Amino acid sequence: MLEAGGPTQVQHADFHFVPLLDGLGPEISQHLTSVCVSVRRDFLCLFRDLIDKLNSNRTSEGAEDASPPVTCIVSDGFMTFSIRVAEELGIPVAMFFTISACAFMGILQYRDLKDRGIVPLKENSYITNGYLNTTLDWIPGMKDIQLKDLPTFLRTTDPDDILFNIIMESADNAPRATTTILHTFDVLETEILRAVSPLFSSIHAIGPLQLLLDHKAPADPLRAVDYNPWNEDTECLKWLDSKETGTVIYVNFGSIAVLTLEQLIEIGMGLAMSKYHFLWVIRPNLVVGESASLPPEFAAKTEGRGFITSWCPQERVLNHPSVGGFLTHCGWNSIMESIVAGVPMICWPFLGDQQTNCRFCCREWGIGMEINEDVNRVEVVKLVKELMEGGEGRIMKERVMEWKQLAREAVGPDGSSAMNFDKLLHILS
Template sequence: MLWEGEEAKGHAVCLPFPAQGHINAMLKVAKLLHSKGLHITFLHTQSNHDRLFFAGHHHQPTSFRFEPVPADITLDHPLIHGPLRQPTRSLLERLMSATPPPTCIVADVFMSFSLELAAELGLPHAFLCPVSPCGFMGFLHYKDLMDRGIVPLTSESDLTNGYLETVIDWIPGMKNIRLRDLPSYFRTTDRNDCLMNFCRDEAQAALRASAIIVHTFEDLEHAVLDALSSILPPVYPIGPLDLLLSQIPDRESIEPIRSSLWEEDSSCIDWLEGREPGSVMYVNFGSIANLTIQQLTEFAWGIANSGCGFLWVIRPDIVKGEPEPAALPAEFLAETSRRGLVTTWCRQEDVLGHPSVGGFLTHCGWNSTMEAVSVGVPLICWPVLAEQQTNCRYLCDEWGMGLEIGEDVRRGEVEEKIRELMGGEKGVEMRKNAIKWKESACRAAGPGGKSSLHLERLLKDVIFSR
């Protein structure tokens, strides 16, 4: 760990894609690099920088700084790189006169313009892939899918006529993958769709990288990692990040450095203290996914009818287009008041690691997936967008620790899956598999483990190569 007054071994500039999940993963990598003696400058868009400090995360030691890029963009901006490129370049040029000056750039794999900036400044560069390797393999093959005429869709009817069941048997390292299991942004009829083409182009840019950091561990995705390593520049699987961070002897010193764009409710941990071990279903659909009022209501009554205790995180903006924050039915709140708690945001790692949590109803974002794997908690999966469909497929069919809820949410199915996970025979088997993967993850992230060794190799090959 780098303390005040100590000389830094280097200076890493970290550039995340400006979405909560991407920020979370990058901050954990930044903390790992900081623990190895690097000064860190962590870049945020102006709006995210303002939100971070509004949420109360003010801890900023001299050796770990947050800097705003003076550009204000939204995630649905059709050309997200355009407004960011020049302000980021200007900021990097200013930092070059800092003490110590930047010695490397670590950028999100969906921020490909950083490749050119690093080359212009003569700095070593590494991409962080914050999505799953199996999901990124899907993005990497968007180009081939488009060239073969498989995507985009011919018509909207392809969403329901069985076309998504088409087996794609030629993607390396991925067996029995259906079109529906691949990242969802191809589900358009417009060949010029901005998001589909953005993901295709950003994934292809990874072929020009010097190094790719992936948030996983070898045993979990060995077939996909082998295939990626044959296609991409050197791949460094370091994960789970939380378990690697837990190896830092003085971790408490970096705990106050947070990345949540929402104010976190710490009282939910006190509420969990009064619950029986393994009795609570934790429900959280992440930082971006939106539900309709009908879906929210179906989930609510499915959770209520299961009879299970629950902690449910509901963002105020979870129902898109509504002028007021999402509201659960009053009858639901009255019926479940003694066995449930609803909050707006929490520190998820602490919740999932609590002994009272026995299951996780999730959108299958990769951070959430890896956090559940790290602590051995089985999942009920309702993928919404991006590579969440791929993560769901692997959780359920490859790793044996997930149950999928259909896209068309019905309270009866929600109730059934919760009952099965929390008390059924299938749930018992899933729990065994979840514990097996937790043990494997702990070995990988422990001293001498594969992920720990990959981190050391990354430091030697890239971070300290200048």
């Protein structure tokens, strides 16, 4: 983020960036297992030492620029070491889960699923033999949900799998926090929020953050700071300016998901055969172990119709009038940004909460269409055309525009997210 020009640009008297070094290189830090190992092994001591350092600097005699004491912690929901430190200090801690409420409810089931003997899987064949189609009819707010629809870290045969266990432990420990924050808004996930609320002493839905920031602190210099793992290419915005309204399909699979070269080619040729304009983000490490090389026929078929970049300002892209659809991995930030922009989606989930998000986008909220896991160019063409010009695509566009309006109402002065945010501040003050 520092190299991409984020926090170094900030000049703000009351806000400071202080890093906790995970000891991982830039490439390894994209590997979830390595990150989890580092967090579990090192971060309790690192974080406790940081808090002690901040508090000791405050009490240094003669320190004119001393900071106030640490009186509150706002932590990522999966960084459960912060709860222990807060308890040691006797200060409030808010656990902020930057996932959907439906995905949150999904991870809350991990312990129960393990106790019932449903997971871990008995053998790897359970992933493909239909076992994941098992219906789980006891989860409140998730009617007809299947095992395959829950966050995918439970798809392991190893009871000691670190990703499975760190997610389960995070869910187990979440109720110990002073309060819990979810990045969603009440009307979008009403049933789930109603079902999960009794499990916590305090829980607040305060999304979409993009819109809430505009209402709460429109003039704050921090609002304009972008945090990205790679430099953003803004030339794509000029390219979008040259295209007519609703004629571009935007393609981005996020910062972690990886493709095989075959999948990349199938997506690419599907875009080529669709005849639509497209803006495609192909980050440097998108393809597993190989360069992201597309065949010569792709270039021939897409000349003048496509723009490929390594990273882009996604919020600005989705809000550009020329963008009519979004082919996404279903990361929650991407979905929220798409709802805020009023852009319907083609969903191709890879891992984690993306599968749950996809299920709700397509079946509950009516704003997405799912691609099969074994993607092929013919299917890509079919879905792109349906999204951009078909009857189902028009219905999805209408629905996402309705959700867009409801999201704006949620962050308004009397909206649920705005009021929840004020309640949150009161609890933590």
